[in-house]
Amino acid sequence: MLKYLSFKLIIQLLVNGILFGTMYGIAAIGLSLVFGTMRIIFLSQGTIIIFLAYICYWLFTLFGIDPYLSLVIVIPISLFLGMGFYQGLFREAAALEDKNISLLIAVGLMFLVENLMTVFWTANPRSLQTTYTSLVFRPFDIGIPFNRLIGLFMAVLSTAGVVLFLKKTLIGMAVRAASEDMVSATLMGISPHRVNAVAFAIGIGLAGVAGVGLATIYPFDPFYGFIFALKAMISLAIGGIGSVSGALLGGIILGLLESLASFFISGGWSDAVSYAIFLIVLMFKPEGLFVRSVKKA
Amino acid sequence: MKDKKTIILTGLVIIAFAIVPFFLDVNTSYIGYFLFLSFCYTIIAQGWNLVAGYTGQVSLGQHAFFGLGAYTTAIVWLRDITKTGYYFDPVTMTLSGLVPVILAIIIGIPLLSRLRGDYFALGTLGVGEIIKVAFVKGGAFTGASDGLHLPSTIFESMKPYYWTGLFLALFATAVVYFLIRSRVGLALRAIREDETSAASHGIHILKYKILAFAVGAFLTGLSGSLFAYYLFHINPDAVLKLDWTLYPILMCVMGGSGTVIGPVIGTFFMNALLAITDIYFVQVHPIVAGVLIILVMKFMPRGLVGVIDTIKSRG
Amino acid sequence: MEKHLLEVKGVDVLYGDVQAVWDVSIYVNEGAIVALVGANGAGKTTLLKTISGITRARKGEILFLGKSLTKLRPQEVVGMGISHVPEGRRLFSKLTVLENLRLGAYSPRARSRFTESLERAYGLFPVLKERKGQTAGSLSGGEQQMLAIARALMTLPELLMLDEPSLGLSPLFVRTMFELIFTLNNQKVTILLVEQNIHQALKIAHHAYVLKTGRIAMSGRGNELLANQEVQKAYIGERWSKK
Numbered sequence: 001m002l003k004y005l006s007f008k009l010i011i012q013l014l015v016n017g018i019l020f021g022t023m024y025g026i027a028a029i030g031l032s033l034v035f036g037t038m039r040i041i042f043l044s045q046g047t048i049i050i051f052l053a054y055i056c057y058w059l060f061t062l063f064g065i066d067p068y069l070s071l072v073i074v075i076p077i078s079l080f081l082g083m084g085f086y087q088g089l090f091r092e093a094a095a096l097e098d099k100n101i102s103l104l105i106a107v108g109l110m111f112l113v114e115n116l117m118t119v120f121w122t123a124n125p126r127s128l129q130t131t132y133t134s135l136v137f138r139p140f141d142i143g144i145p146f147n148r149l150i151g152l153f154m155a156v157l158s159t160a161g162v163v164l165f166l167k168k169t170l171i172g173m174a175v176r177a178a179s180e181d182m183v184s185a186t187l188m189g190i191s192p193h194r195v196n197a198v199a200f201a202i203g204i205g206l207a208g209v210a211g212v213g214l215a216t217i218y219p220f221d222p223f224y225g226f227i228f229a230l231k232a233m234i235s236l237a238i239g240g241i242g243s244v245s246g247a248l249l250g251g252i253i254l255g256l257l258e259s260l261a262s263f264f265i266s267g268g269w270s271d272a273v274s275y276a277i278f279l280i281v282l283m284f285k286p287e288g289l290f291v292r293s294v295k296k297a
Numbered sequence: 298m299k300d301k302k303t304i305i306l307t308g309l310v311i312i313a314f315a316i317v318p319f320f321l322d323v324n325t326s327y328i329g330y331f332l333f334l335s336f337c338y339t340i341i342a343q344g345w346n347l348v349a350g351y352t353g354q355v356s357l358g359q360h361a362f363f364g365l366g367a368y369t370t371a372i373v374w375l376r377d378i379t380k381t382g383y384y385f386d387p388v389t390m391t392l393s394g395l396v397p398v399i400l401a402i403i404i405g406i407p408l409l410s411r412l413r414g415d416y417f418a419l420g421t422l423g424v425g426e427i428i429k430v431a432f433v434k435g436g437a438f439t440g441a442s443d444g445l446h447l448p449s450t451i452f453e454s455m456k457p458y459y460w461t462g463l464f465l466a467l468f469a470t471a472v473v474y475f476l477i478r479s480r481v482g483l484a485l486r487a488i489r490e491d492e493t494s495a496a497s498h499g500i501h502i503l504k505y506k507i508l509a510f511a512v513g514a515f516l517t518g519l520s521g522s523l524f525a526y527y528l529f530h531i532n533p534d535a536v537l538k539l540d541w542t543l544y545p546i547l548m549c550v551m552g553g554s555g556t557v558i559g560p561v562i563g564t565f566f567m568n569a570l571l572a573i574t575d576i577y578f579v580q581v582h583p584i585v586a587g588v589l590i591i592l593v594m595k596f597m598p599r600g601l602v603g604v605i606d607t608i609k610s611r612g
Numbered sequence: 613m614e615k616h617l618l619e620v621k622g623v624d625v626l627y628g629d630v631q632a633v634w635d636v637s638i639y640v641n642e643g644a645i646v647a648l649v650g651a652n653g654a655g656k657t658t659l660l661k662t663i664s665g666i667t668r669a670r671k672g673e674i675l676f677l678g679k680s681l682t683k684l685r686p687q688e689v690v691g692m693g694i695s696h697v698p699e700g701r702r703l704f705s706k707l708t709v710l711e712n713l714r715l716g717a718y719s720p721r722a723r724s725r726f727t728e729s730l731e732r733a734y735g736l737f738p739v740l741k742e743r744k745g746q747t748a749g750s751l752s753g754g755e756q757q758m759l760a761i762a763r764a765l766m767t768l769p770e771l772l773m774l775d776e777p778s779l780g781l782s783p784l785f786v787r788t789m790f791e792l793i794f795t796l797n798n799q800k801v802t803i804l805l806v807e808q809n810i811h812q813a814l815k816i817a818h819h820a821y822v823l824k825t826g827r828i829a830m831s832g833r834g835n836e837l838l839a840n841q842e843v844q845k846a847y848i849g850e851r852w853s854k855k
Contacts, residue, residue, distance in 0.1 A: 039415075041415050041418075041419065089591060089595070092595065093594065093595065098598075099414060099415055100349070100355045100414070100415075100418070101594045101598050102594075103355065103415060103418060104546065104550065104590055104594050105590070105591050105594045105595065107357075107543060107546075107590065108547075108586075108587045108588070108589070108590030108591040108594065109587065109591060110587070111543060111583055111584075111586055111587035111590065112583075112584055112587025112588055112591070113587070115582075115583040115584045115587060116584055119581070119584065170714070170715075170718065173707065173711055173714065173715055174715065174718060176704070176706070176707060177704045177707060177711075177715050180704050180705065180706055180707070181702055181704060183666060183686070183698075183702070184698065184702040184703075184704065185704075185715075186665075186666075186685065186686035186687045186690075187664060187666075187686050187687075187690060187695070187696050187698065187702075188687075188690065188715045188716055188718045188719070188763075188767065189687045189690035189691060189718045189719030189720075189722075189767065190687060190715070190718055191687050192687075226539070227426075230422065230423070230426065233419060242706075266434075269430065269434060271426070271430055272426075272427050272430040272431065272434075275423045275424075275426050275427045275430075276423075276427065278419075278423045279408075279420055279423050279424070279427075282411075282412060282416055282419065282420050282423070283407055283408070283411045283412065283420070284411075
């Protein structure tokens, strides 16, 4: 195997990993926001991403809407869906001390959605092909697939958008404050329901971006969502809860690790490696690698 | 609390279950299968009940123990390791319960000592997935993704399955019942209420958490073994799917986790609901399960037992 | 007879099965400084939390300007004009000084006056203006306390509730703190003060209540209680050091 090892190959693996890792990253940001404000682990994130990927797919297959343009439809749907999930499912559970209840609701939602999709759309993997999805740029003879590159752009843009929102708007500031100390935030007059709903909406909005990205890059089926959610959580564990850029970075790192692992280790084991990394990070540094401990004021 | 009336009632219920095969042809009737499956789920549910309901550690990796139990039975039988040649071999089944215990201790020590609440749940999820990969990649030993095939020619009648299932379900319930009433049970509940306080009272937290986790794993492994004898074709998809964790959790919670009778009621109730929806549309099964988890968690997190309690205290 | 700004009547507060406050009644008059003193665990913090809505009273009534607070949630209580600076300050350490202040003026009643409130805050605490871009977590203990109070003032409160403002501060800062409380009161801010530093608290308070294991043990004018033999024996003259 060493015969085939070359600098170019490594770069190729790295590029692949980074480009796909951004998908994990934005899914992780969504998870981070929901966890930050409500301390809920939204396990259904991956499955919702798949659902939105299906929407993108059907918009293209049935109506010929270009997947990237479909963002204009998918993102508003996602935002509403996010708010809907909060109001309908998690609103009361978020206030409870026993976080297992919301965890189980998330599990139930995942189960529900992935099987609904199987019933309506079968379990066959789908993938999207447009005239340009197979386009590959070759700078320095390293293949950069067009669709993955766009995926990267979308990820970076949406991350920037979220960061700006959190930094510059009052409600964004409120979300950050509530993530740190909800009780204190209420003492400022901030309504927990409002920040929670916003966090959820953004979380699912990002899922929409990830869904479109995934639809154009990788074949997907209803049950892939669970695995994707686990990967997003691994990314979050690596990158640290509470940091938006950390989450994105965590996703990229995971993408890199997976890309390298799947080349050097055979098929299924690379997944096991990801899960093992997950366990290790969980056990030894649950706050993630990027979050520096801040002195509590 | 267990007065004469309850004991008699329980005895009657057990007898009623036991004599079903004399009135129904368990081989062909759907009810026979339904009851058998319910027994399998009850065992797992009680196992989870012990870990999560009474000790407060929500595990999402029970399917790993189930699968391990099933595979152990398959491997032991195929390779004639125990040399006993029995069909429902108690030795094999006990082994199938013990192997998961080993796993439970190995992963329990790092996970339970370092992870709390949600993080522990995620950790168990991760472990479950790793085990699944391990079995798929196990080569000839585990039969890889095709799995292991047991000689199904032995199958004659559902009756032994039914009674073994009933026995194990009773056994699991009894284990929970007696464990909870012992000093161990007090410790477990103290841990669930307030770990720090329990620790300051001298309770060795890790030891008891692992104990509960291990007993839960043992019971779940037994269920896996039982099911392996029924399934004959043991493959990762069939015995290591998340359903084997989720359905029992749902059943336990629906009945009322943290009670002895809750998982039993919950299992039969839930399974009945699922069976009824099965009649109309087979694939709706998991969807109904998903909807039910959400509804139960939102509106009756204390389960049916909780609802009954509330009605009793109002009445 | 001065008008009661805040009336707490016959309040019981329980945490699960444990009762922390027993049939407590206190009154705060407009423009006054009222002190709640007592040992650790006497229920002072619980009482403040119940007024601001963080915890709920099992029994009794809380009226503010005649309107009932008992069923309100914290974000609504703020809207009524009460600001609570909790024990330990609980600033948003990852946010900047300016952002903390900005969030102080989050509620509708305070939002429109943000700019002038900010100027007032900078006027009272020039150091905050210097450090406005720094994260709250990077400030010193005394600066954090100032930020906490400034942030509370941004909500434009009629009643300011301070829980142990002198906690963890150097003696010099403690003095500054109490001078500040005095100044604020002169600027017509009514203050309900919970303190372990009983001497200073009673010196500055118009009226005070002594809490003991969840019940009112004594009440009276600040200087009267200060001179009281029992109070002196029980609380003052001992070196209190919180952990």
